[in-house]
Amino acid sequence: MSALHLHDIPAKPSRRSAFIDLVSRRPEIITLAILLAICVAVSIINPAFLQPSSLVDIGRASVVMGLFALGVFIILAAGGIDVSFTAIAAFTMYSMTLLVKDHVPDMPIALVLLLAMAGGALLGVVNGLLVHHLRVPSLIVTIGTQYLFRGILLAFIGTVWIMSLPPQMGAFGRMPLFQFESGDGRTITLPFYFLVLPAAALLTWWILNRTLMGRAIFALGGNASVAERLGYSLKTIHIFLFAYAGALAGLAGIIHTAANRQANPFDLVGSEINVIAAVVLGGARITGGTGSVIGTLLGVLLIVVVNSVLVMVGIPSTWQRVVVGTFILLAAGFFVFCQKKNG
Amino acid sequence: MSHASHTPLPTGAQARPFLELRNIHKRFGGVHALRGVSFSIAAGEAYHLLGENGCGKSTVIKIMSGAHAPDEGEIVLEGRSFRALNPIQSLAAGIETVYQDLSLLPNLTVAENVALNEQLVASGGRLARLFDRARLKRTAEAALDVVGLPTAPAYLSTIVSDLPLAQRQLVAIARAIATRAKMVIMDEPTTSLTRREVDNLIAVVERLRSEGVAVLFVTHKLDECYRIGGHAIVFRDGQCVAQGPLADYSKHRLTELMTGRTIDSKRYRTGAPRAEELFAADGLSLPPSFANVSFSVRHGEILGITGLADSGRNELATAIAGVTPASVGRIRIDGKVERIGHPAHAIRLGIGYVPEDRLGEGLFLDKSIFENEIALVVSDLANAVGIVDKTKGRALAGKIAQDMHLNTRDIDLPVGALSGGNQQRVLIGRWLSINPRLLLLHGPTVGVDVGSKDTIYRLVQQLAEAGMGLVIISDDLPELLQNCDRILVMNAGSIVAEFDARATDEEQLYQAMLTSRSDLATEAAR
Numbered sequence A: 001m002s003a004l005h006l007h008d009i010p011a012k013p014s015r016r017s018a019f020i021d022l023v024s025r026r027p028e029i030i031t032l033a034i035l036l037a038i039c040v041a042v043s044i045i046n047p048a049f050l051q052p053s054s055l056v057d058i059g060r061a062s063v064v065m066g067l068f069a070l071g072v073f074i075i076l077a078a079g080g081i082d083v084s085f086t087a088i089a090a091f092t093m094y095s096m097t098l099l100v101k102d103h104v105p106d107m108p109i110a111l112v113l114l115l116a117m118a119g120g121a122l123l124g125v126v127n128g129l130l131v132h133h134l135r136v137p138s139l140i141v142t143i144g145t146q147y148l149f150r151g152i153l154l155a156f157i158g159t160v161w162i163m164s165l166p167p168q169m170g171a172f173g174r175m176p177l178f179q180f181e182s183g184d185g186r187t188i189t190l191p192f193y194f195l196v197l198p199a200a201a202l203l204t205w206w207i208l209n210r211t212l213m214g215r216a217i218f219a220l221g222g223n224a225s226v227a228e229r230l231g232y233s234l235k236t237i238h239i240f241l242f243a244y245a246g247a248l249a250g251l252a253g254i255i256h257t258a259a260n261r262q263a264n265p266f267d268l269v270g271s272e273i274n275v276i277a278a279v280v281l282g283g284a285r286i287t288g289g290t291g292s293v294i295g296t297l298l299g300v301l302l303i304v305v306v307n308s309v310l311v312m313v314g315i316p317s318t319w320q321r322v323v324v325g326t327f328i329l330l331a332a333g334f335f336v337f338c339q340k341k342n343g
Numbered sequence B: 001m002s003h004a005s006h007t008p009l010p011t012g013a014q015a016r017p018f019l020e021l022r023n024i025h026k027r028f029g030g031v032h033a034l035r036g037v038s039f040s041i042a043a044g045e046a047y048h049l050l051g052e053n054g055c056g057k058s059t060v061i062k063i064m065s066g067a068h069a070p071d072e073g074e075i076v077l078e079g080r081s082f083r084a085l086n087p088i089q090s091l092a093a094g095i096e097t098v099y100q101d102l103s104l105l106p107n108l109t110v111a112e113n114v115a116l117n118e119q120l121v122a123s124g125g126r127l128a129r130l131f132d133r134a135r136l137k138r139t140a141e142a143a144l145d146v147v148g149l150p151t152a153p154a155y156l157s158t159i160v161s162d163l164p165l166a167q168r169q170l171v172a173i174a175r176a177i178a179t180r181a182k183m184v185i186m187d188e189p190t191t192s193l194t195r196r197e198v199d200n201l202i203a204v205v206e207r208l209r210s211e212g213v214a215v216l217f218v219t220h221k222l223d224e225c226y227r228i229g230g231h232a233i234v235f236r237d238g239q240c241v242a243q244g245p246l247a248d249y250s251k252h253r254l255t256e257l258m259t260g261r262t263i264d265s266k267r268y269r270t271g272a273p274r275a276e277e278l279f280a281a282d283g284l285s286l287p288p289s290f291a292n293v294s295f296s297v298r299h300g301e302i303l304g305i306t307g308l309a310d311s312g313r314n315e316l317a318t319a320i321a322g323v324t325p326a327s328v329g330r331i332r333i334d335g336k337v338e339r340i341g342h343p344a345h346a347i348r349l350g351i352g353y354v355p356e357d358r359l360g361e362g363l364f365l366d367k368s369i370f371e372n373e374i375a376l377v378v379s380d381l382a383n384a385v386g387i388v389d390k391t392k393g394r395a396l397a398g399k400i401a402q403d404m405h406l407n408t409r410d411i412d413l414p415v416g417a418l419s420g421g422n423q424q425r426v427l428i429g430r431w432l433s434i435n436p437r438l439l440l441l442h443g444p445t446v447g448v449d450v451g452s453k454d455t456i457y458r459l460v461q462q463l464a465e466a467g468m469g470l471v472i473i474s475d476d477l478p479e480l481l482q483n484c485d486r487i488l489v490m491n492a493g494s495i496v497a498e499f500d501a502r503a504t505d506e507e508q509l510y511q512a513m514l515t516s517r518s519d520l521a522t523e524a525a526r
Helices: A018-025 A028-045 A052-077 A085-102 A109-134 A138-157 A166-174 A192-210 A212-222 A224-229 A235-260 A270-281 A293-310 A317-342 B057-065 B085-091 B110-120 B133-147 B163-177 B195-210 B222-228 B249-260 B313-320 B343-348 B357-360 B368-374 B392-403 B420-432 B450-465 B478-481 B506-514 B518-525
Strands: A177-180 A186-189 B020-028 B032-041 B048-050 B072-077 B081-082 B096-098 B184-189 B212-218 B233-236 B239-245 B277-286 B290-298 B302-307 B326-333 B334-337 B351-355 B438-442 B469-473 B486-491 B494-500
Touching: A018 A028, A018 A317, A028 A293, A028 A317, A052 A085, A052 A186, A052 A192, A052 A212, A052 A235, A052 A293, A052 B343, A085 A109, A085 A138, A085 A166, A109 A138, A109 A166, A109 A235, A109 B357, A138 B020, A166 A186, A166 A192, A166 A235, A166 B032, A166 B351, A177 A192, A177 B438, A192 A235, A192 B057, A212 A224, A212 A235, A212 B110, A224 A235, A224 B334, A270 A293, A293 A317, A317 B110, A317 B249, B020 B057, B032 B057, B048 B057, B048 B249, B048 B469, B057 B085, B057 B096, B057 B110, B057 B184, B057 B212, B072 B085, B072 B249, B081 B110, B081 B469, B085 B096, B085 B163, B085 B506, B096 B163, B096 B222, B110 B133, B110 B163, B110 B351, B133 B163, B163 B184, B195 B212, B195 B222, B195 B506, B212 B351, B222 B334, B249 B450, B290 B313, B290 B469, B302 B313, B302 B450, B302 B478, B302 B506, B313 B438, B343 B351, B368 B392, B368 B420, B392 B420, B450 B469, B469 B478, B478 B506, B486 B506, B494 B506
Parallel strands: B032 B239, B048 B212, B048 B233, B096 B184, B184 B212, B302 B469, B302 B486, B351 B438, B438 B469
Antiparallel strands: A177 A186, B020 B032, B020 B072, B072 B081, B233 B239, B277 B290, B277 B326, B326 B334, B486 B494
16 A cells, blocks of 8 residues: 555564563563562561561552652653652641641541642642753752752741641541451551552553653653654643642652651651662663653562561661662663663 | 656646745844745645755754744745744644654654654643544554555554664654645755665655645755755855756756855865775674675775665774674784774774764764864873873864864864864864874765865865875765775675776666675575
8 A cells, every 4th residue: 555665674673582672661570570589588488478467568568658659750751850759748748737736627638638739739830840940950959849848847837746646637547448357366457548559550650641741741751852842841741740749749748647647747858769769670760751650669569578578587677778779780780781782 | 545656746836835934034142044034835846955054944944843933024824924933833734844863752652753743733732631542553554654664563662762763764754744744844864864765765755745745855965856856945144045946956056056166076086095004804793784894995095885774884884993893803903913892992003983973972062172172182181190281282172173174263162063064073183183094984974064075075185195094984975986996885794896986986886785685695606
């Protein structure tokens, strides 16, 4: 049907092995492999690991980091980086807790969550506008806003630990999704808020893969000036990105508070690198334009598992950092190796 | 779809033009880039926008594609008058641009690169829309088919950075026509293509024209203009100095119009090589790119190497430069066997390599001419504690700038501010700072205007006169015929022919480049 016959172009550029091809397209396979290897090794050394109670612990511990990671991933996909999300989370969770405790004690929990997300999104918009209009790399902008948001929180809103949460927030933290008795008679609870993570992951996946905005985010991560030339509105994308990440951070902040049953304004900030490490371990390149939601979740699981199982096999928790650092270097080295094979 | 390669095309003379620019002015700070440019584009016609670097061609493209707003003048698009266009307006009107850098998104798939923009334009640039994957596939398949690329699902989902350059070019064109373009602007589309790929491009253009699409080429290659045919629009110093059917202008006349002076296409090479051998390659191999390649270069000789893009000529050049060393074979310099396993070895042995991609591999665009020129000798200029002798460096850079006839005396100017021809001269100049014995020039005049070409060719001849050996790797055949003593033709990883440049012509070279691999195999079997 074509009038032209170009010299037999193969439908697929070959020159490399199927395995390398697969890994360079889906780097999260490596993440999954490492994760499985650790789980197998740990359960051989200490079969207690496979008990439902430790799995529930891992699931519970993944929620806050997972929400943060989804926000970091979507910004990384667009070629940016965000280190202010922890400050946004601390800001919204502490302000919301104060607001509910002192002024609107009977605000329903759904509204608390919504307001926290809106507040996070608003702070995110500040990030987005600054990144767009200052034309400064987002790393610098968000280092600045991290200090700014945290400074405002501590200077103007409060520095006092709130040890007794408003009842609806405490109840939200305890509301069970399911409960059972473990072998030693303890009650194991998978909290209801765990559902927020898969829901947020699904939404993020849907936005990235099924909307023009999602494709525009990857286009921006591929090459910003080309995307602009093709007619993508960089301002819209920047504002959306940071607002979305901010909303996730606000949500994560409330869940963090509800799960820990206290609101500490000094909390959270400082854990950014851990989250960014999880996203990069999940196969997203720090230079942008790549990665997947499933990879991000696997990266989070990997870090959470490493953090929680080292103790179970008798490795001191101070070794966590050594192990995580080694994994990051190994994974990064492997991804680069695959790219070279590719070229 | 019609097979319309040679059907008569609509003349468009009586019809209303698709696009008309009237008295367009554009200033950038103190620079008056366009001074009252007017021309019109009719549906189904081919146009060639000609002119030296810096004459305002890129500015006028950006005005048509909506990237720049003119300071004065009027843009008439299908009868409607505009002061300026924005990118989405321009795209929605059917004006598509294939930029020289292709403007592809390297991390997205072929299908997305081809067809995503069609959905963006349909939504008027709004992003809160569902992404229609079925429509993406349909649009991509139709557009890929027109440019002759595969439409298999595996190809559609290939990541663009995995494609060879020539296919990326076609993907960029496919994107241009996926949005039902009425006019396609191609900014130097053939610089990275070999002749065979150019033939394919020309067929694509014929097909677009037969469907009523206007095509505007921006190019330096006059020979290709005549092969494509159509109208010439000639720019000089921000003004349109001539427009009309190409057939009314001789190549000589066009060159005159573009440069404002007379440049003849005579053979530059007048000298002769010396007797002693300078460089010899013996049985170089680097699977799968090339195998068992042997040749020699004498002092003061200019050797040309050509071949299709996949013939192995590029890899051979980078192997000699030590960038991607050959795995087998020997290299002798002045009779001594040497090993080149790294670019630093090549530099120490006095082998200079001016790469094809001067932006990607060579120049630091945001650094000054001075800093670019001394990049290779910076350690020689440094004293014991590593402090660079700036006075000596500046003297050296100033001398090089003068020798290279740069159009500026200000060696603190960033290289990015120079035209393509001047950038190329800076790059060649940098290599001269190490006093090379052998200089490899890879596509030395790609994207360079006629005036700069002349300067570069004269320089090449001077260097040969001074006893330097030169190897020009190029697919610009007239360039090789004008400058070289001998021309080697590579095909499928081997040298298949050697010609005396005085006694051959483009046709012979082209034949040797094109002889298929299977023919070669049969010949070898005989």
